Amino acid sequence: MDYFIELFCSGLTRGSIYALIALGYTMVYGIIGLINFAHGEIYMIGAFTSFIVATVLSIYGFPLAAIVVVAGVAAAIWSSAYGYTVEKIAYKPLRHAPRLAPLISAIGMSILLQNYVLLAQTSDFLPFPELIPEFAFMEPIAHIIGSSDIVILLTTTVVMLALTFLIKFTRIGKAMRATAQDRTMALLVGINVDRVISATFIIGSALAAIGGLLIASHIGQINFAIGFIAGIKAFTAAVLGGIGSIPGAVLGSLILGLTESFATGYISSDYEDVFAFSLLVLILIFKPSGLLGKAETKKV
Amino acid sequence: MITVKEVKKSLLVSLWFVFLTFPLMVIKVNPYERTVSWRWSNMLYVAIGTFVISLLAKAWFVRKERRMARQQDSCRSRTPIIQKILQRPGYRYPLAAFLLGAALAFPQLFSTYQANIMTTALMYIVLGLGLNIVVGVAGLLDLGYVAFYAVGAYSYALLNLHFGMGFWTVLPIGGLLAALFGVLLGFPVLRLRGDYLAIVTLGFGEIIRLILENWNAFSKGPSGISNISRPGFFGMEMSLDQAMIYMYYLMIGLLLVTIFVVNRLQDSRLGRAWLALREDEIACQAMGIDKTRTKLIAFSLGAFWAGLIGVIFAAKTTFVNPASFTFMESAIILSIVVLGGMGSIVGVILGALILVLLPEYLRALSEYRMLAFGAILVAMMIFKPEGLIAGVRRVYCYQGRKRNTALKNDE
Known part of the structure; x- marks a missing residue:
């Protein structure tokens, strides 16, 4: 039973990290109908930035709390800046191009960013400094759920609530929902659509950066290639929940996290990534609109 | 300015x-x-x-x-000079004959090492032409193209290892197996919208690679399969050098067949259906084109070519392992198609030559190879979406009544 609960908890942790990345995919897709292939790379850059900042600060002997806050903020700032720039360079000029064009451009951006980090930093796996300490009060249940799992779950919950608030009640959130529903109409009622799209990329990238920081400190090492697999899995989660739908992305991520956790726990860990891909193929065959997504009807 | x-x-x-x-x-x-x-x-x-x-x-x-402003009033679209030359039979045949002669003389003029590099370039040209059917002509973004390549390579490696089957027997089998995989994957997915196809093919490519890496009993895992026999030529004994040169001529032959087939396909009923599907699916369906079937044929035909080249790859290197079939390989082939010009045969050939030969001869730049591929994909989409040598689009334009009647009189 303990093993089951352990797997369940690690599945939840995994799922909540996927959710942070999947939200970026689903929000961008909802607004401009583009699969932002470079999103996984933004997450990787978030993890790398926080790694660099945290290591530099710890070398200069700053206290742990300061390191966590500064690394998190820096990761969010730089990831958002990258997300914003990627949109401006690779997607904005192609807004009226045929569908294939922005998709190819996005793949190019993903390859470009990966190799940029590879060349600017290193191809080795780097040890990520331990940012989350083992809490003393967690001692009795430490064999089931670790301290970092708790921190990740709490952080993601807070972030999700903040995002829900942002989208439901703020001005920019309303503008985002309006743009997602009908871009032309949003333009007509005076919404600056370009700004909304930029905001979406910035928010999505900041979420991915937080995910990057959390998972890097959870796993303990990073590499320039982590974005690729994480990106695909998060995308799978977003499709599972119904791409374009924000609660769907969270639900899909949790399901994917749990599936992976149980599958690796009970079946085999060799095929960890195969489960996610197979799940993706299965959903697309049987229910391409996802669990909470709306079926799309195309008008001529 | x-x-x-x-x-x-x-x-x-x-x-x-x-x-x-x-x-x-x-x-x-x-x-x-x-x-x-x-x-x-x-x-x-x-x-x-x-x-x-x-x-x-x-x-x-x-x-x-x-x-663009200048072009607005003339309805004729600009055709690149190379395509213009190729369209005129007077230039076309001498040029083709010259290129063929140069290609045939290449191993005699240069060292075997150069011929070997050229063979690789030729393989990428054929891969590019195969993917061009899928991406360029039919407009289906296939990011797992390398999976079919892997299917071909591994089918030769395994059939050779277990049953001792020769190259010429496996060549069609490898191609057909890859095409079968294409149908199996394409059937459920091709009903979906384009971007889903991209992701699913990407996932499929990774699944194939992960299975090859982890299923040790089947594929010998990451260490791969070695000592695959080279292609034979009526039982002749060949030295390594001769085998390399033989491989080169084999690739030239396959390339000629590919160019011929692809060229003929583009003007066929099927080829026109692909072009139309790429431009507008709904209009196509209204015109009575079976969407799924047409796409499926494009998809499996592309896979077939990847399978063929996979078999040749296994025979050329006499060794296969999963590391040769990563997503990056798909990305390189896609870059070839995009750089050259989607849907353009001459473009794909030029694209493959540039992208394979440049890093080969500029070793200092090979570190920046993948960075450049990424940059090429983005830059081409932004600056020149039609590629270096755009495919010829037939444009019919109304040139006023006078001209029309004059033309009619000529007939």
Whole structure:
């Protein structure tokens, strides 16, 4: 039973990290109908930035709390800046191009960013400094759920609530929902659509950066290639929940996290990534609109 | 032409990039020795580089706008010079004969090493032409193309290992197996929208690679299969050099067949259906084209070519392992198609030659190879979506009544 609960908890942790990345995919897709292939790379850059900042600060002997806050903020700032720039360079000029064009451009951006980090930093796996300490009060249940799992779950919950608030009640959130529903109409009622799209990329990238920081400190090492697999899995989660739908992305991520956790726990860990891909193929065959997504009807 | 305002804008852009690349380009930490190195010179390179690129990009857009304005009144689309030459039979056949002669004489004129590199380039040309059917002509973005390549390579490796089957027997089998995989994957997915197809094929490519890596009993895992026999030629004994040259001629032969088939296909009923599907699916369905079937044929035909080249790859290197079939390989083939020009045979050939031979001869730049591929994909989409040599689009235009009647009289 303990093993089951352990797997369940690690599945939840995994799922909540996927959710942070999947939200970026689903929000961008909802607004401009583009699969932002470079999103996984933004997450990787978030993890790398926080790694660099945290290591530099710890070398200069700053206290742990300061390191966590500064690394998190820096990761969010730089990831958002990258997300914003990627949109401006690779997607904005192609807004009226045929569908294939922005998709190819996005793949190019993903390859470009990966190799940029590879060349600017290193191809080795780097040890990520331990940012989350083992809490003393967690001692009795430490064999089931670790301290970092708790921190990740709490952080993601807070972030999700903040995002829900942002989208439901703020001005920019309303503008985002309006743009997602009908871009032309949003333009007509005076919404600056370009700004909304930029905001979406910035928010999505900041979420991915937080995910990057959390998972890097959870796993303990990073590499320039982590974005690729994480990106695909998060995308799978977003499709599972119904791409374009924000609660769907969270639900899909949790399901994917749990599936992976149980599958690796009970079946085999060799095929960890195969489960996610197979799940993706299965959903697309049987229910391409996802669990909470709306079926799309195309008008001529 | 370049105003002060534009220079100022470019300065701002370069400042922004200095900020953007600061943590990754300037700071480098060594977590083991706990040292930090600050590489300030990189900051200067970034500033200068982005400033120049941004100015060039602006100049390009200005030029493009002017050209568009000029073209507005003439309805004829610009065909690239190379395509114009190729369209005229008077130039076309001598040129083709010359190129063929040069290709045939190549191994005699240069060393076996050069011929070997050329063989690789020829393989990528055929792969590019195969993917061109799928991406360029039918407009289906296939990101797992390398999976079919792997199916071909492994089918030869395994059939050779277990049953001792020869190259010529497996060549069609490998191709057909890959096509079968294409049908199996395509059948459920091709009903979906284009972007889903991209992701599913990407996932499929990874699944194939992961299975090859982990299923040791089947594929010998990451260590791969070695000692695959080379292709035979009526039982002749060949030295390594001769085998290489034989491989080269084999590839020339396959390339000619491919060019012939692809060229004929493009003008066939099926080829026109693909082009139409690429442009507008709904209109196609209204015209009575079976969408799924047409797409499926394109998909499996592309896979067939990848399978063939896979078999040849296994025979050429006499060794296969999963590391040769990563997503990056798919990305390279896609870059070839995009750089050359989607849907254009001449373009794909040129694209493959550039992307394979350049890194081969500029070894110093090989580190930046993948970076360049990524940049090419983005830049081509933004600046020149039609590629280096655009495919010929037939344009029918109304040239006024007088001209029309005159033409009729000529007939």
